[in-house]
Amino acid sequence: MLRKELTFALNYALNKGFQIHPDAFRILENVDVKKLEKIIKEIVREKTRKRLFLINQDDLETYLGIKEDQTIRNDHKILADPTMKITTGEGVDGYNALFSSRFNKLKKIISDRPESRMIKPISSVKSIKSEDDVYVCGLVTSRSSERNITKMVLEDPSGSLEGIVFDKDLQNVAGTLLSDQFVMIRVSMGKNAGFIIKDIILPDIPDQSVNRSETEAFAVFISDLHIGSRYFMEKEFSEFIDWLSSPDPVARKVRFVLIGGDVVDGVGIYPNQDKELVFLTVQEQLKKLEDLLGKIPKHVKIFIMPGNHDPGRRALPQPAIPKKYNSGLWECENIFMVGNPAMVSLNGVRVLMFHGQSIDDIVKTTPGLSYDSPADVMKHLLRARHLSPIYGSQTPIAPELEDLMVIDEPPDIFHVGHVHRAQLDMYKGILLINSGSWQKQTPFQASVGMTPNPGIALMVNLKTFQVFHENYNDNLDNVL
Ligand code: D5M
Ligand code: FE
Ligand code: ZN
Secondary structure, three states, X not given: OOOHHHHHHHHHHHHOOOEEOHHHHHHHHOOOHHHHHHHHHHXXXXXXXXXXXXXXXXXXXXXXXXXXXXXXXXXXXXXEOHHHOOXXXXXXXXXXXXXXXXXXXXXXXXXXXXXXXXXXXXXXXXXXXXXXOEEEEXXXXXXXXXXXXXXXXXXXXXXXXXXXXXOHHHHHHHHOOOOOOEEEEEXXXXXXXXXXXXXXXXXXXXXOOOXXXXXXXXXXXXXXXXXXXXXXXXXXXXXXXXXXXXXXXXXXXXXXXXXXXXXXXXXXXXXXXXXXXXXXXXXXHHHHHHXXXXXXXOOOEEEEOOOOOOOOOOOEOEOOOOHHXXXXXXXXXXXXXXXXXXXXXXXXXXXXXXXXXXXHHHHHHOOOOOOOOHHHHHHHHHHXXXXXXXXXXXXXXXXXOOOOOEOOOOOXXXXXXXXXXXXXXXXXXXXXXXXXXXXXXXXXHHHOOOOOOOOEEEEEEOOOOOEEEEEOOOOOOOOO
């Protein structure tokens, strides 16, 4: 239904012999009604003078002061995307290949550290009776605490080694290690021929120089729209989309929108989901996404990554949402479909995107970590240099020949979603963003005591790394 003010404005122009381009029409729809009459009359007067009888997008953008600033760059490069790399090994052989790739990649990463020159294969350590401490590295296959000691088993391609931690502080470090995580340890031979662990060293993030954009382009970080769910906040999300076309000085500088997964609610993801859906097929859900994103100005590049609710493979790493579910998104000039995880460069700023499925397993097994502070879990992942270390828990992991979940290169920005809590933090110069959600608290989340803060769009000035946010939630308690 056209608003009466819009109808008046259109009739005014049409009666003066004007045509109105559909793109211009879309802009008019979003203009403040009180200003419509004045705008249309001035444009008609101006163009009549020039004897041009078509009102197009450019006329309106010029008039409204929302014309694209051509000096703000929007260069992008997709640096890593699993979509075309997925091979899927099979069964035991596949997992052997996966874990051996994990070990080799992380050993290479840790080889930048001085101690790593002394790393010995586990099998060789077992046969020597050295007085000196030795370094070994491997994946943690088990850890347990009883009485006042912590036991840990580490495995490398040559064998496995059980060590004991006595030191209290070091036991706390050991307690935060995730199963199948890569570590380097310093051990000595104890009196009873057992190994004593003296130090635990994680691959972690080295001190690094951070990349910045030369121009003040803004990137917006969002995730977990859950379109199709009756709890999807369509009104608030639409307001945010309209804001992107508004004269707001920050909106005028937005050149990128990154969407970190769970774009739709999906179908058959949890029992009795259909009772909570307003669109019952993923095709309808994705069409709605396409329509909403279609309103974003074309100079804004949009990157879409899948999450655990989106169609396609569920196991990590996930390929991009397959084209067969919605070809429109794939064909749209300013939309880029990427897999999960992915690394993209925006004007030279490197953004690592990951939906965040592994957070569920990590908060369950790690003391001190919770859903309320996803940024702390993100730091944990960076220290482990791996996005999903735990194998065999809730997060499905595919037996890829190469472990694509290793964080090969540190990013400048680390963007994660999944837990529906918007949060910001920094770690070793890396900006950590959990992008929250656009879905109200679901009955399931209420039942497990999860309180999301939905309806907040986070954005970063890629030149200064200043962070802004737009909060579309009416609830005043809903804050960042
Ligand atoms: O997940 C939204 C949030 O809900 C995320 O933090 C995980 C949590 N969640 C989802 N399913 C479960 C189960 N079964 N147990 C515990 N926590 C869960 P989303 O991916 O949007 O559904
Ligand atoms: Fe989600
Ligand atoms: Zn999710």
